[in-house]
Amino acid sequence: MVAFENSTRNFDEPKSARLEARxxxxxxxAISRAAALNGVELSSFVVSAAYRAAQETIEAHRLTVLDSAADRAAFFDALEHPPMPNKRLREAFALRETLISNAD
Structure with a gap:
């Protein structure tokens, strides 16, 4: 049996935020049964599982992994020798400058 680990137990703050789901x-x-099999309350089980999934998702989006040497070479070449901006990019930057100058 896999031991339940409450991934939120080390937070030193009150439990004042609510989550609701239909x-x-x-x-x-099924979720209730899994919580019972682990000997924990349903809400603790759900919050802990959701928090672990959130942390994994955040970490996955934080990292960029380039597995092959060709991918790494192409990536670093693009950083060292960026292409010239195309027409749409130049227009987007011009629009940005207009919006920023009109924001005052």
């Missing part, structure tokens, strides 16, 4: 009864039943 789901199918069979999904709730």
């Amino acid at each position: 789901t199918q009864p069979s999904v709730k039943e």
Whole structure:
């Protein structure tokens, strides 16, 4: 049996924020059963699982992995020798400058 690890237990702050979710009864039943098998309350199980998934998602989006040597070479070549901006990019920068100067 996999031991349950509450990934949110080390936070030193009050539990004042609420989460609500609607789901199918069979999904709730499965989650409730998993929580019971781990000997924890449903809300602790759900919040801990959601928090772990959130951390994994944030980490996955924080990192860029270039597996092949060709990918790494192309990436660093583009950094060292960036292409000239095309017409649409030049227009976007011009629009940005206009918006910023009119923001005052």
